[in-house]
Amino acid sequence: MSEQRLIIKGGTPLRGSIRVQGAKNSALPIIAAALLCEGKTELHNCPCISDTYSSCRILTCLGCRCSFKKNDNLLIIDPSGADKTYIPDELMQEMRSSIIYMGAMLGAFGECRLSFPGGCQLGPRPIDMHLAALKKMGVRINEQYGSIECRVPEKMQGARISLGYPSVGATENIILAAVKAGGETVITNAAREPEIVDMVSFLNKCGARIRGAGGSTIAIDGVERLEGCCYNIMPDRIAAATYVSAAVCSRGEIELQGIDISLCDSYMPVFEQMGCGIYPCERGIYVNAAKHLKAPAGIITLPHPGFPTDAQPPLMAAVCKAAGTTIFEETVFENRYRHVDALGKMGADIKVVGKAAVVRGVDTMYGARVSALDLRGGAALAAAAVGAEG
Numbered sequence: 001m002s003e004q005r006l007i008i009k010g011g012t013p014l015r016g017s018i019r020v021q022g023a024k025n026s027a028l029p030i031i032a033a034a035l036l037c038e039g040k041t042e043l044h045n046c047p048c049i050s051d052t053y054s055s056c057r058i059l060t061c062l063g064c065r066c067s068f069k070k071n072d073n074l075l076i077i078d079p080s081g082a083d084k085t086y087i088p089d090e091l092m093q094e095m096r097s098s099i100i101y102m103g104a105m106l107g108a109f110g111e112c113r114l115s116f117p118g119g120c121q122l123g124p125r126p127i128d129m130h131l132a133a134l135k136k137m138g139v140r141i142n143e144q145y146g147s148i149e150c151r152v153p154e155k156m157q158g159a160r161i162s163l164g165y166p167s168v169g170a171t172e173n174i175i176l177a178a179v180k181a182g183g184e185t186v187i188t189n190a191a192r193e194p195e196i197v198d199m200v201s202f203l204n205k206c207g208a209r210i211r212g213a214g215g216s217t218i219a220i221d222g223v224e225r226l227e228g229c230c231y232n233i234m235p236d237r238i239a240a241a242t243y244v245s246a247a248v249c250s251r252g253e254i255e256l257q258g259i260d261i262s263l264c265d266s267y268m269p270v271f272e273q274m275g276c277g278i279y280p281c282e283r284g285i286y287v288n289a290a291k292h293l294k295a296p297a298g299i300i301t302l303p304h305p306g307f308p309t310d311a312q313p314p315l316m317a318a319v320c321k322a323a324g325t326t327i328f329e330e331t332v333f334e335n336r337y338r339h340v341d342a343l344g345k346m347g348a349d350i351k352v353v354g355k356a357a358v359v360r361g362v363d364t365m366y367g368a369r370v371s372a373l374d375l376r377g378g379a380a381l382a383a384a385a386v387g388a389e390g
Contacts, residue, residue, distance in 0.1 A: 026236075044074055205229045
């Protein structure tokens with residue numbers, strides 16, 4: 001594959017408006033959930049990103065028909081021909097979220113065979129919680145040489161499942177497996193992210209009976225069938241955080257269209273602490289970062305409603321030129337500082353010690369040739385480059 005590059009000439013403040021795309025972390029589990037439905041599903045505001053195409057390749061491999069109209073951000077999924085229960089390793093390796101097809105296939109077919117997921121190397125992503133939960137629901141699992149084979153001898157049954165950590169992936173997998181299982185499934189210490197709420201809203205529109213999404217306890221009453229529907233995917237709050245960070249880096253002034261400020265409550269207060277003007281407006285959110293900004297004291301990444309780990313890299317880029325010192329503590333992924341060396345090449349003053357990163361503001365950042373080692377880190381470098389000289 002040829003190298004993909006962005007060439008950015010920085011030093012000009014960002015000005016103007018941009019519509020926030022559909023949320024990646026919402027679209028991917030909803031695409032997988034379409035496998036459980038009878039009839040076509042139409043997903044509007046579906047983001048035009050590589051993971052959407054990877055998801056379509058997985059569904060096509062399983063026998064579904066997918067049509068993505070990228071100019072309209074419309075994905076149409078027809079699962080009527082789905083009859084395969086195996087996902088090849090090369091497709092599983094294309095993205096980190098591919099493990100959600102375990103729950104979707106078990107809910108749809110009662111069996112599946114796949115391997116461990118790939119994608120951005122942010123540290124180990126153990127799936128022990130996923131497997132333990134599915135075993136409680138009657139799934140027999142055989143792991144061998146990196147391959148996972150799952151089979152339900154009869155019908156999957158609901159269970160009471162308590163998660164040791166509010167894992168987004170485990171919560172999604174349990175819901176996908178439980179939505180057509182017999183009886184009630186109750187998840188305690190469930191993930192509370194807005195993207196979980198969006199997936200549940202989609203499933204309920206298809207005929208599921210799920211309550212409690214957005215809280216720490218989610219209850220699922222199994223149903224016999226789901227019917228495909230038309231659904232509008234929520235806007236991407238992490239993309240919005242990236243655009244705000246780019247505005248801060250360039251001392252710009254932007255409008256984010258199509259997103260409600262309440263969706264950004266987990267991180268917008270940090271930008272306000274820096275001195276940004278953040279205002280809800282008729283079309284979305286207005287951001288004024290034109291003045292010199294001060295560094296926030298400390299940021300700790302936590303499960304929702306805490307500060308999101310996905311917003312940590314672009315925020316780090318934003319504070320590189322802020323007056324003062326910011327201490328980051330990354331508690332979710334152990335390899336979430338892979339963008340630090342590249343920011344250092346651009347003139348940032350960052351020291352990493354274990355889970356902590358200390359960022360001291362500098363007056364100027366400079367253009368450099370850098371590499372993006374993961375998705376959010378790449379977004380951070382692009383944001384920093386907009387405000388760098390050269």
